[in-house]
Amino acid sequence: MxxxxxxxxxxxxxAIPDADLADLHERLDRTRWPDELPGVGWDYGIxxxxxxxxxxxxRHAYDWRAAEARLNAWPQFTTTVDGANLHFAHLRSPExxxxxxxxxxxxxxSFAEFERIAGPLTDPAAYGxxxxxxxxxxxxxxPGFGFSxxxxxxxxxxxxxxxxxxxxxxxxxxxxxxxQGGDWGSAIxxxxxxxxPGNVIGVHLNLIPGAGATSEPxxxxxxxxxxxxxxxxxxxxxxxxAWSRDRQGYADIQATRPQTLSYALTDSPVGQLAWxxxxxxxxxxxxxxxEGPIDRxxxxxxxxxxxxxxxxxSSARIYYERAHADYWGLPPEPSTTPTALAAFPEENFLMxxxxxxRTNTIVRWTEFDRGGHFAAMEQPDLLVGDIxxxxxxxxxxxxxx
Numbered sequence: 455m456x457x458x459x460x461x462x463x464x465x466x467x468x469a470i471p472d473a474d475l476a477d478l479h480e481r482l483d484r485t486r487w488p489d490e491l492p493g494v495g496w497d498y499g500i501x502x503x504x505x506x507x508x509x510x511x512x513r514h515a516y517d518w519r520a521a522e523a524r525l526n527a528w529p530q531f532t533t534t535v536d537g538a539n540l541h542f543a544h545l546r547s548p549e550x551x552x553x554x555x556x557x558x559x560x561x562x563x564s565f566a567e568f569e570r571i572a573g574p575l576t577d578p579a580a581y582g583x584x585x586x587x588x589x590x591x592x593x594x595x596x597p598g599f600g601f602s603x604x605x606x607x608x609x610x611x612x613x614x615x616x617x618x619x620x621x622x623x624x625x626x627x628x629x630x631x632x633x634q635g636g637d638w639g640s641a642i643x644x645x646x647x648x649x650x651p652g653n654v655i656g657v658h659l660n661l662i663p664g665a666g667a668t669s670e671p672x673x674x675x676x677x678x679x680x681x682x683x684x685x686x687x688x689x690x691x692x693x694x695x696a697w698s699r700d701r702q703g704y705a706d707i708q709a710t711r712p713q714t715l716s717y718a719l720t721d722s723p724v725g726q727l728a729w730x731x732x733x734x735x736x737x738x739x740x741x742x743x744x745e746g747p748i749d750r751x752x753x754x755x756x757x758x759x760x761x762x763x764x765x766x767x768s769s770a771r772i773y774y775e776r777a778h779a780d781y782w783g784l785p786p787e788p789s790t791t792p793t794a795l796a797a798f799p800e801e802n803f804l805m806x807x808x809x810x811x812r813t814n815t816i817v818r819w820t821e822f823d824r825g826g827h828f829a830a831m832e833q834p835d836l837l838v839g840d841i842x843x844x845x846x847x848x849x850x851x852x853x854x855x
Contacts, residue, residue, distance in 0.1 A: 460534035461625060466541060466601070467530065468522050470762055475518060478723055478761065482513040485724045500732040504745065508731055509724050512754050521755040525566060528593075532601070533625065535618040538610070541565075541601035542594040542622065547576040549588035553655070553845055554628040556592045556619060556646070560637020561708075561769055562730040563828065564600050564759040565593045569752070570834035575841065586849075587842040592626065594619055596638060596772070600759040604768030611775035612638060616645035620653070629653060632845055636660040636829055638772060644814070647791035656817075656848045657793040658841050660829045664786045665795075665810035666803040667691035683808060690804035697802060701736065704729070708773035716767025719760075726761050727754075737827035739800035748831050786813045794818035794844040796837060798825030818844050 490502050528543040543565055546552075555575065559567050568591075574581040575589045595602035597610050597618060619642065623631055632655045635643035640661040647657035667690035676684050707715055719726045734753050735746040746753075760766055776782060793814045797805055799822065807819050820840050825833035 463531045463533050463625065465530070466532045468526055468601070470518065470522065474762060479513060481723050482509060485509065485722075487724075496736070500728050500735070504735075505724065505728055505731065508727060508750065508754075511750050512723075512727065512757075516751060516754045518755075518758055521566075521751070521758070524569065525755075528572070530601075533622065535597075535621050536614065537607060538597040538605050538618065539602060540594060540597060540618060540622060542592055544626065545572055545576050545591040545593070547588040547590050549577075549579075549585050552576070552588035552590045554592065554623070554626075554631035555589040555841075555845075556594070556623055556631060556633045556643070558594060558596065558619065558633070558635040558639030558642045559599075560596075560635070560639045561599070561772065562733055562756070562760070563637060563639075564756050565595050566752075566755050566759060567828065567830050568593055571830050571838050571841075574834070574838045578842070583842070587846060589632075589841075589845075590628075592623065592628075592631075594622065595759075596642070596769070598768040598771055599765055600763050600769075603763055603765035605771070609775055610772060611779045612641040612772065613645055613779075613781075614775075615772070616642045616649070620646050620650055623653070630655055632656050632658065634658040634841060637827065644786075644789060644793070647793065648787060648789035651789075651791045654791050656844060657789070657791050658796070658844050659793065660796045660798060660837065661801060661803065661827075662793075662795055662805050662810045662814060664813070665805040665807075667694055667806065667809075679808065683806075686804065687806055690806055693802075693804045701802070704733075705773055708770035709777040710774065712767055712770035712774050715770060719766035720764050723761055726766055727757050729766070730757050730760065734828065737800075737802055738832055739798070739824055739826040741800075741824075747826075748828060752831060788813045790815050792817045792848060794840070795820065796829065796840040797821045798827070798829055798833065798836075799823060800826035802827055818847060 528545055530543045532539055532541045557568055559565055572591060576591055578587045579585045596615055598605040630653060633643035633646050640659045641663045643657055643659060647654040667687055670691055671687050719729055731753060734748050738747050740746060793816055810816055822836050825836060829837045
């Protein structure tokens with residue numbers, strides 16, 4: 455097979471000009487703050503006091519150069535796939551027989567989400583683990599996001615992204631590999647496993663698309679379930695209703711008018727910060743950390759990858775493309791690839807195994823007692839442990855539950 459010139463893997467290093475950081479600081483100094491109602495907490499969106507403190511820290515204490523240096527410790531590359539620039543980190547394990555693993559982020563995440571899990575996954579022996587559990591990691595930025603953006607044509611919905619990432623794995627020489635993801639990364643990872651069962655060893659997810667209650671369960675649907683399953687199904691429906699009522703707005707805007715939104719987020723760093731920081735509280739497990747369990751530096755590094763690349767709009771377009779794709783509204787297509795779920799209790803959607811099993815080959819289902827949507831940042835040890843256990847289970851032969 456002849457390799458096209460644009461298929462080359464080009465070394466990449468993050469090097470943000472000082473002028474871009476100076477511009478950010480100037481814009482933060484000139485923030486025009488809106489009014490807000492007193493005593494309403496988070497009911498109308500992110501509170502001013504919370505955001506002002508984050509913006510103050512961003513302007514006066516956050517160190518982008520330190521974050522840049524940490525990320526640059528990872529070997530990074532770009533390549534052109536399907537006309538798009540694709541950025542990724544490629545972390546090879548010191549264990550030569552390590553399992554290749556593609557881990558994909560979502561919105562409003564980035565490849566920097568995986569800082570706390572990369573070491574234990576690539577070099578388990580250095581973290582007190584078993585060498586047999588080692589992985590070669592491929593951590594892409596989704597086309598349209600961060601250093602993979604902006605995209606320059608229409609149609610970058612999750613199935614097209616999945617095809618591009620499968621091509622990336624082929625270029626890297628990985629014929630058999632695992633995939634992992636949450637949020638958009640879950641849809642992308644599942645799709646790669648679905649269409650390439652001969653290449654994908656297993657699919658590990660911390661969210662399964664379409665596995666929650668999407669309508670009020672009837673007595674007929676509830677009748678065959680155990681009492682515990684009935685309770686979880688009703689709870690899933692209540693969570694889905696609450697989501698639709700109070701938290702769906704951002705997705706509706708990004709699925710209908712991503713361009714209009716992009717003017718505000720690309721021009722105002724506090725606007726971009728608010729749009730993302732809200733999710734890092736509302737989508738996380740705040741039972742022990744009311745202001746959010748993710749530290750400010752990690753949050754701000756994630757925000758910077760959107761701000762510095764100007765990809766607020768192009769990252770939002772994945773919502774538009776999915777909502778206007780011919781498959782929109784249809785149930786997930788069945789996948790025969792072995793699939794595992796790591797279920798964290800404060801995930802946005804409460805997933806149901808009996809629904810997931812209709813279209814997925816579920817071989818492992820683990821429910822944790824803590825953690826939320828951003829598992830790799832909130833509960834890295836739990837996520838690492840479950841990924842290791844799943845692929846160990848696949849190596850050992852026929853998988854059970």
